[in-house]
Amino acid sequence: xxxxxxxLKNVSFQxxxxxxxxxxxVSFDIHEGEWLAIVGHNGSGxxxxxxxxxxxxxxxxxxxxxxxxxxxxxxxxEIRKKLGMVFQNPDNQFVGTTVQDDVAFGxxxxxxxxxxxxxxxxxxxxxVKMDHFLNQEPHHLSGGQKQRVAIAGVLALRPSIIIxxxxxxxxxxxxxxxxxETVRTLKEEKSLxxxxxxxxxxxAAKADRIIxxxxxxxxxxxxxxxxxxxxxxxxxLGLDIPFSIKMSNAFxxxxxxxxxxxxxxxxxxNELWTxxxxx
Amino acid sequence: xxEKMIIGRxxxxxxxxxxxxxxxxxxxxxxxxxxxxxxxxxxxYALIGIYTFLMLGLSRIPFRFLYAGLKPxxxxxxxxxxxQVFFTKEGSLLYEFGPIKIYEEGVRQGIxxxxxxxxxxxxxxxxxxxxxxxxxxxxLETLLNPLKKVRFxxxxxxxxxxxxxxxxxxxxxxxxxxxxxxxxxxxxxSSGPVKERIKAVIPLLIPLFVSSFKRAEExxxxxxxxxxxxxxxxxxxxxxxxxxxxxxxxxxxxxxxxLLILLRS
Numbered sequence: 001x002x003x004x005x006x007x008l009k010n011v012s013f014q015x016x017x018x019x020x021x022x023x024x025x026v027s028f029d030i031h032e033g034e035w036l037a038i039v040g041h042n043g044s045g046x047x048x049x050x051x052x053x054x055x056x057x058x059x060x061x062x063x064x065x066x067x068x069x070x071x072x073x074x075x076x077x078e079i080r081k082k083l084g085m086v087f088q089n090p091d092n093q094f095v096g097t098t099v100q101d102d103v104a105f106g107x108x109x110x111x112x113x114x115x116x117x118x119x120x121x122x123x124x125x126x127x128v129k130m131d132h133f134l135n136q137e138p139h140h141l142s143g144g145q146k147q148r149v150a151i152a153g154v155l156a157l158r159p160s161i162i163i164x165x166x167x168x169x170x171x172x173x174x175x176x177x178x179x180x181e182t183v184r185t186l187k188e189e190k191s192l193x194x195x196x197x198x199x200x201x202x203x204a205a206k207a208d209r210i211i212x213x214x215x216x217x218x219x220x221x222x223x224x225x226x227x228x229x230x231x232x233x234x235x236x237l238g239l240d241i242p243f244s245i246k247m248s249n250a251f252x253x254x255x256x257x258x259x260x261x262x263x264x265x266x267x268x269x270n271e272l273w274t275x276x277x278x279x
Numbered sequence: 280x281x282e283k284m285i286i287g288r289x290x291x292x293x294x295x296x297x298x299x300x301x302x303x304x305x306x307x308x309x310x311x312x313x314x315x316x317x318x319x320x321x322x323x324y325a326l327i328g329i330y331t332f333l334m335l336g337l338s339r340i341p342f343r344f345l346y347a348g349l350k351p352x353x354x355x356x357x358x359x360x361x362x363q364v365f366f367t368k369e370g371s372l373l374y375e376f377g378p379i380k381i382y383e384e385g386v387r388q389g390i391x392x393x394x395x396x397x398x399x400x401x402x403x404x405x406x407x408x409x410x411x412x413x414x415x416x417x418x419l420e421t422l423l424n425p426l427k428k429v430r431f432x433x434x435x436x437x438x439x440x441x442x443x444x445x446x447x448x449x450x451x452x453x454x455x456x457x458x459x460x461x462x463x464x465x466x467x468x469s470s471g472p473v474k475e476r477i478k479a480v481i482p483l484l485i486p487l488f489v490s491s492f493k494r495a496e497e498x499x500x501x502x503x504x505x506x507x508x509x510x511x512x513x514x515x516x517x518x519x520x521x522x523x524x525x526x527x528x529x530x531x532x533x534x535x536x537x538l539l540i541l542l543r544s
Binding site for chain 1: 413441442444445448449452493494497498500501502503504505506507508512513514515516517518
């Protein structure tokens, strides 16, 4: 087992003026360098988990340890440097008037000297392939481009963990692809840990591990194969199943016995066009 | 189109005035507004005029942009001119028609005051035409920095200004979207009696307000997540650089001031 970079121990959280707990006795570990997807329907507590991880909210019970530091009022700034977050709405997290100003925003906050800042801004924009847009204003960019700038802003702080809090849910398929591809490349290059909070199971299918949340609790934890073999149970939880899995289930019902669950359409297509020759 | 009205004032070009430090431009405009009141005769006004047109020439801003800035205030200039001409009762009588009497001093004052207006507007629009709003914000922030000593929230003001600037186009786009959505539901924005049209603005404003608050909240969370905790210990990415041209421009203004003091009557 790899080292755990984030661990939650018996965490409970309740929003003010809310009768029930948003999170109830949640415990799990996130390992260094993994891509973890947290899925669940609206109100399952998945976004609350993200907010707790970088101290935007504090749990009433339990403790959270990020990169070996216990999360407290005092340590949040240290932790926020190590744990970058990309939010859902591309417009509402763009602070700067131009692309380069926005990337520099986080650096300014942490008091990085200007010379270093210039290098980091350039470097991180190159990493997300937005270096040709230095002086572009946000309203001239597409959603996917804005999210890539947000990723560059996070990256410039050289974090160990990136949280994507529904970061692709407002994007068109092209933008979604761009953003996920960027994060994937970066994860490999910089050995980042990625936590993606999503209700898109296609996105989750590409993760190393999935945590399914329901009513403020961890409902199930496992590899994408394990999770998607839950089939109807997932639908019952208000989640949809990726198309490739639905398709292979349909084949199975028709008596065509495919050997396993196919997480991506490509895998399924490959299986199908070689199917005859195997038989 | 609405976008152009508010922030499209800036005309990008490569000119001496464009390259100047926003701080020196702000100082010069501020001083110019004071100095212009020194002028009180033909020579001093001529001097101010030469200076203004020299600056306009250096900025390489096409005349139509300047005219666009002048147009809305032209009526005001005309009004002051007429007011002075008809109501100043000094100097020799020039013209009389029934109760209307026009005096020499009135004409003189009228022309001078409207000239003053005219030059002031030209110079101030030169500032916004050659400086991006964000540069003006940066310039103001540095110039007002000493006010931090008396607890004036300079950094917060500058941040507020830059965030508003950043969100103007976004909110414009949103207004447009809401407007179309409401038109699709049968709201009439462009026809009908005035009272009805004012009422029609309500279904536009309410969704816009609601969404702005939501945006503000999300933005605050995102800013906090990116480590924002006020102006303390913050470094700056944008750098203003005071160049030789800035010092020279201030010197020219100083010379102008001295000449004005010498030549005024």
